[in-house]
Amino acid sequence: MQGVTVVDHPLVQHKLTIMRDKNTSTAGFRRLLREISLLLGYEVTRNLELTTTTIETPIETMEAPVLEGKKLVFASVLRAGNGLLEGLLDLVPAARVAHIGLYRDHDTLEAIEYFFKAPGDLGDRLVIVVDPMLATANSAIAAVDKLKARGATNLRFLCLLAAPEGIERFTAAHPDVPIYTASIDRQLNEKGYILPGLGDAGDRMYGTK
């Protein structure tokens, strides 16, 4: 699918299988999500622009590569996005972080923002939006809408699982935002869960229900 990168590294696929298993504990699920986010983070940052800086090694002077531009932003869609965020911050400790809280209005079904905190200069930074499950894509679309309204122009979307329906809706709404995922699953069920999926990512991560 155009604009979608499936990270099919064997370690990602192996860890994902354990995460899908309903018998995996909360602690195990959280640990695996952190591990897998390092591998997904490696892929989503693969083509970051580099420049060079002059440094002194103990032996001589060299022009050495460093990341170009302002620090990137990880934008976590609350609450499940935080599970991916932690590993990503291990990988890019200097990254800035945005948090976006959305809930669904029961009557209008519109995604209502209840929390938004982000660096002020979003237009100067790469913004990587993180949410483990791209299901209906309602919250992902709304999160990107909110970020664009605050000036973001260079965005990527990172998830663990995506449903074909979610990819289609997200891509129609934001064709400029590439998607990175560990798997494209079969379909959504009537309640908006991904099949075969892994259940509710937030509940699995935090032991709630």
Ligand code: URA
């Ligand atoms: N959100 C989840 O946590 N799981 C799904 O299957 C769909 C949306």
